[in-house]
Structure formats: C-alpha cells, structure tokens
Amino acid sequence: MSNETMTAGEKNKVLDIEKIRNDFPILNRLVKGHPLVYFDNAATSQKPAAVIDALVHYYTHLNANVHRGIHTLAEEATAAFEATRDAIRGFINAAYREEIIYTKGTTEGINLVAYTWGRQQLQEGDEVIISGMEHHSNIVPWQIVCEEKKARLTVIPVTDKGELDMEAFYTLLSEKTKLVAVVHVSNALGTINPVKTIIDAAHGKGALVLVDGAQSSMHLDIDVQALDCDFFALSAHKMLGPTGAGALYGKKQILEAMPVFNGGGEMIKEVTFEKTTYNELPYKFEAGTPNIADFVAFRPAIEYINELGKENIRKHEDALLSYATEKVREIEGIKIIGEAAHKASVLSFVIDGVHPQDIGILLDNKGIAVRTGHHCAEPLMNRFCIPGTIRASFAVYNTLEEVDKLAEGLKKAIKVLK
Amino acid sequence: MTNSKSIPEIEQEIVEDFSLFDSWDDKYEYIIDLGKKLPPLDDAFKKEENKVKGCQSTVWLVADYIGGKVIYKAESDAIIVKGLISMLIRVLSHHTPDEILDADMDFINKIGMTSHLAQTRSNGLRAMVKQMKHYALAFKGSKFNA
Numbered sequence: 143m144s145n146e147t148m149t150a151g152e153k154n155k156v157l158d159i160e161k162i163r164n165d166f167p168i169l170n171r172l173v174k175g176h177p178l179v180y181f182d183n184a185a186t187s188q189k190p191a192a193v194i195d196a197l198v199h200y201y202t203h204l205n206a207n208v209h210r211g212i213h214t215l216a217e218e219a220t221a222a223f224e225a226t227r228d229a230i231r232g233f234i235n236a237a238y239r240e241e242i243i244y245t246k247g248t249t250e251g252i253n254l255v256a257y258t259w260g261r262q263q264l265q266e267g268d269e270v271i272i273s274g275m276e277h278h279s280n281i282v283p284w285q286i287v288c289e290e291k292k293a294r295l296t297v298i299p300v301t302d303k304g305e306l307d308m309e310a311f312y313t314l315l316s317e318k319t320k321l322v323a324v325v326h327v328s329n330a331l332g333t334i335n336p337v338k339t340i341i342d343a344a345h346g347k348g349a350l351v352l353v354d355g356a357q358s359s360m361h362l363d364i365d366v367q368a369l370d371c372d373f374f375a376l377s378a379h380k381m382l383g384p385t386g387a388g389a390l391y392g393k394k395q396i397l398e399a400m401p402v403f404n405g406g407g408e409m410i411k412e413v414t415f416e417k418t419t420y421n422e423l424p425y426k427f428e429a430g431t432p433n434i435a436d437f438v439a440f441r442p443a444i445e446y447i448n449e450l451g452k453e454n455i456r457k458h459e460d461a462l463l464s465y466a467t468e469k470v471r472e473i474e475g476i477k478i479i480g481e482a483a484h485k486a487s488v489l490s491f492v493i494d495g496v497h498p499q500d501i502g503i504l505l506d507n508k509g510i511a512v513r514t515g516h517h518c519a520e521p522l523m524n525r526f527c528i529p530g531t532i533r534a535s536f537a538v539y540n541t542l543e544e545v546d547k548l549a550e551g552l553k554k555a556i557k558v559l560k
Numbered sequence: 561m562t563n564s565k566s567i568p569e570i571e572q573e574i575v576e577d578f579s580l581f582d583s584w585d586d587k588y589e590y591i592i593d594l595g596k597k598l599p600p601l602d603d604a605f606k607k608e609e610n611k612v613k614g615c616q617s618t619v620w621l622v623a624d625y626i627g628g629k630v631i632y633k634a635e636s637d638a639i640i641v642k643g644l645i646s647m648l649i650r651v652l653s654h655h656t657p658d659e660i661l662d663a664d665m666d667f668i669n670k671i672g673m674t675s676h677l678a679q680t681r682s683n684g685l686r687a688m689v690k691q692m693k694h695y696a697l698a699f700k701g702s703k704f705n706a
C-alpha cells in the first residue's frame with residue numbers, strides 16, 4: 143500500500159454517520175412530503191458542502207481562464223485547477239501527475255482511448271475483449287472503432303451469479319488480443335471483478351488493459367501502479383464531486399505515443415498553417431477551455447473521501463449492503479440479480495409479476511429514490527432475460543434505518559400492485 | 561357504443577373523482593385499480609409497430625375507426641401506466657377525430673399527475689397522448705369505415 147493511502151483517513155475509525163449526513167445539505171430535503179432516502183448513488187452521488195462551497199468560492203473569488211494569463215486571478219485559478227490533478231494522482235497512486243488527463247467523465251475517457259490509441263493501433267484481425275456486464279459507455283466506443291478497423295470485439299460471458307466466466311476469458315485471450323476493456327465494479331450488479339488477474343493474464347499475451355473505474359473509485363482502494371493497468375477511467379460525480387469532470391489515467395509512455403484527440407487551443411505547442419506541434423502531457427489531450435470550476439471543486443471531494451478513509455467507508459457500505467440484502471431476501475417474490483461473492487454497494491433485484499417501474503413510482507411517492515430500468519447495460523439485462531431491475535445503491539451517508547424504510551416501502555408497494 | 565359525454569365533461573369527471581382523494585397513496589391505489597381492470601390486449605396486437613416510443617415500460621396502442629368515432633385499445637407491462645392509459649382511453653375513446661384533436665387534456669395537470677411523475681414518466685404520458693392524436697389525424701384523412 144502506498145504512503146498516500148496509509149496516511150489517508152484514520153484506520154478503523156467508526157464513522158459518525160449523523161455527522162457525515164450533516165455535511166450533505168440535500169439530505170435535509172423532503173420528497174413528496176417524506177425525508178429523502180437517496181439510494182441512487184451508483185447513478186450519481188450527492189455532494190458535501192465542501193464541494194458546493196468550492197464551486198461558489200471559485201466563481202466568487204478566482205474565476206479566470208487557466209494556463210494563459212499572467213495576472214493574479216489567472217494564476218490562482220490555474221493553481222487551484224492543477225491542484226486537483228495532484229489530488230487525483232495521489233488518490234489512484236499514479237506515478238506522475240501528467241498521467242492524469244482531465245475528461246468530462248468516464249465516458250469521455252474511454253472514447254479518448256478508443257479514438258486515439260484504438261484508431262492508431264488496431265488493425266484488421268485484431269481483437270478487443272470486453273465483458274458481458276459493461277456499461278454502454280464501455281461497449282459502444284469499441285464497437286465503433288472495431289467496425290472501422292475491421293477488428294473483432296469479443297465478450298467475456300457472465301455467470302448466473304453475475305460473475306465473469308474467467309475460464310471463458312482465458313479461452314478468448316490470445317496473441318490477437320490488443321486490448322481488454324473491463325468494468326472494475328458493475329453498476330448494474332455490484333460485482334467486483336478480478337481486474338488484477340485479468341491485467342496480468344492480458345499482459346502475458348501482450349495486450350493492454352483499460353479499467354472502467356466509474357463505480358469502483360468511490361468504494362475500493364485504487365492503486366494503478368499495483369494493478370498495473372494501462373488505462374483507468376473515472377467520473378468525479380460518482381465520488382462526491384461535481385458533474386462534467388473526470389479523469390483518464392494512462393501509463394506515461396503509452397500516452398506519449400498516442401495521437402492527439404481533439405484539436406484546438408491549449409493542446410498545441412506551435413501552430414503554423416504548414417505544421418502544428420503538440421503540447422506535452424497531459425495538455426496534449428486537453429483542448430479548449432476546460433470545465434475549470436468543477437475540477438477545482440473535485441479536489442474537496444477527494445479530500446473528503448481521504449479524510450473518512452476508504453476502508454472505513456467500505457466497511458459502512460458493506461454493512462448497508464448485507465443488511466439490505468438480508469431484508470430484501472425476506473420479501474416474497476423477490477429475486478436478487480447479481481449474487482457474486484465480492485460485491486460493492488449495489489443491490490439489484492426483480493419481483494415476480496411486478497414491473498420495476500411501478501415499484502420505482504411507488505417508492506418515489508415515499509421519498510425513496512431508486513433506479514429502475516436497464517442501467518445502461520442492455521446486453522446484461524438480456525443475459526438475465528429481464529427488461530430491467532430495481533436497483534438500490536448505497537453511499538457512506540446512508541443508514542440502516544433508511545434500509546428499513548426501503549424494505550417497508552417495497553412490502554407496501556408489492557401489496558397494492560399484486 | 562357511443563359516448564354521450566363530451567371530452568371536457570369526462571375530463572371534469574376525472575378531476576372531480578381525484579379531488580375526493582386525500583393522499584397520493586389513495587390516488588395511486590385508484591390508478592393501479594384502473595390498471596388491473598383494463599382489458600388485456602390481444603397478443604396479436606403486441607407488435608413492434610404498435611409500441612409507443614418514449615415510455616420506460618412497454619406500451620402497445622391500437623385504434624379502430626367505427627362510425628366516425630375512434631376506439632382505442634392499449635396495454636402495458638407496467639400497472640400504473642396501464643391505469644393512466646385507462647384514463648386516457650376513457651377520455652378520448654368513442655369520439656370523433658376532430659374532438660380528439662381539439663382535446664387539451666388539461667385534466668392530467670389538474671389531477672397533479674405531471675408534477676408528480678418524474679419527467680421521464682410524464683414524457684411517456686405525453687408520448688401516449690401524442691400517439692392517440694396521431695391515430696385521430698390519420699383517421700380524419702381517411703374515408704374508410706367513416
């Protein structure tokens with residue numbers, strides 16, 4: 143474990159959840175006359191006051207364009223903007239700050255790799271392996287680039303329990319494999335995938351690995367050097383930060399060899415009509431005026447997580463997940479989708495003879511926010527022969543009492559619907 | 561069967577029915593009950609071309625044109641949506657294309673449905689009304705069966 147993670151948070155601290163809840167202003171609001179129970183954290187997390195305040199502070203005191211001016215505001219804005227890059231580097235334990243490319247989020251990070259590395263490296267007959275539990279954002283970019291390059295896209299099957307079929311993966315993996323792009327934690331099932339094993343096996347065949355960390359960043363300790371992944375994509379909004387900000391980690395020598403993504407200001411060194419030379423990492427991938435305020439406000443989110451300590455967060459979330467699993471299992475007619483041995487913070491289920499949407503509406507009527515539908519993972523829903531699930535996903539500010547409300551709400555809803 | 565009441569009269573009836581409920585729990589129970597009572601649609605009609613786009617759940621909608629009146633039949637795999645459809649059918653079915661095209665369907669706002677349903681779901685409701693009006697418009701142009 144790195145020094146950063148050792149110092150981050152106090153080990154084995156019992157979190158004061160009431161105190162944490164007070165840091166999230168939105169948790170005070172009522173929905174349909176009931177206190178909000180927010181169980182849609184896998185879609186996006188709520189934001190602590192520190193993040194909201196940072197946004198207001200930025201526009202009130204710092205606003206200027208970054209990397210360009212010599213005036214005080216420009217320098218202060220640049221410093222705040224760049225400080226987040228260091229925070230992200232530490233958060234995932236990347237070796238160099240220039241390995242952190244700012245993006246709009248996970249989706250853009252994956253597209254960046256597909257459109258630059260993918261277009262340059264993939265050739266006819268090459269193979270890209272994804273898994274059967276990918277979010278659409280880790281399917282569609284690969285479909286596009288594979289079609290363009292006449293490369294083959296293959297899919298690691300998912301077992302009945304909602305785990306990756308690793309035997310099948312080893313069969314798919316070959317010298318033809320150029321990239322494995324796989325989700326770290328499934329947003330629809332909660333499954334924690336054995337990415338380290340996948341990375342080692344892929345490297346054995348000379349393939350690179352991209353890890354979709356949209357869901358894992360908030361819940362697991364991330365150490366990209368220990369994992370040895372080649373790319374790692376995350377979204378700030380799923381980890382207490384603002385929307386429209388995210389990061390793509392890539393190994394330095396790979397990023398350096400990659401062609402540029404968007405062209406424009408910021409990403410250039412010199413422009414003449416004859417030839418343009420490009421800026422260095424990470425700026426060569428960051429064309430145009432970035433989403434400055436949201437990146438500035440992303441840092442307090444990371445600091446907030448570090449302060450609590452990932453292990454402590456994880457322990458509380460695990461307690462919520464196992465309590466919720468137990469409570470939901472008691473209800474007749476409910477079938478849990480995704481019963482992997484290792485899960486993080488997501489409980490997905492279906493109910494005999496009841497459409498998920500009806501449950502979603504009736505729970506909303508009690509102020510309980512869950513997600514219903516296919517969770518942007520239609521192939522996975524087809525795998526389980528269901529149109530969608532009801533998904534409750536937990537965060538550090540949720541409580542066991544809220545889980546009780548969910549169980550009560552479900553029982554009542556089922557009673558009126560049946 | 562003909563409908564002796566005008567569309568605005570039926571809308572008013574529904575608004576009055578809803579005013580009797582104290583809580584959204586009761587309103588939903590009523591809507592769910594309507595959903596359960598909606599006659600099932602023949603499986604033969606459950607085809608791709610009869611699906612209403614823009615709904616999270618699957619909604620099938622078909623229409624007949626008999627004696628100058630449009631008659632709707634619909635079903636969904638979700639019960640609350642079925643209840644909502646049942647109300648739309650009660651309002652619009654058995655009226656002439658012109659009456660249907662003129663309907664403002666303001667009862668949906670008046671019973672608080674648009675503000676209560678999440679945006680995506682009230683989009684679905686709008687999509688259903690739009691599709692019903694589409695049928696009316698198509699029948700208006702045809703002399704068939706009129």
Ligand SMILES: Cc1ncc(COP(=O)(O)O)c(C=O)c1O
Pocket residue numbers: 184185246247248249250277279280325327328329354356357377518
């Ligand atoms: C597993 C997974 N991958 C990718 C994404 C896409 O993230 P974003 O929409 O922030 O780009 C999500 C978000 O739902 C996700 O859950």
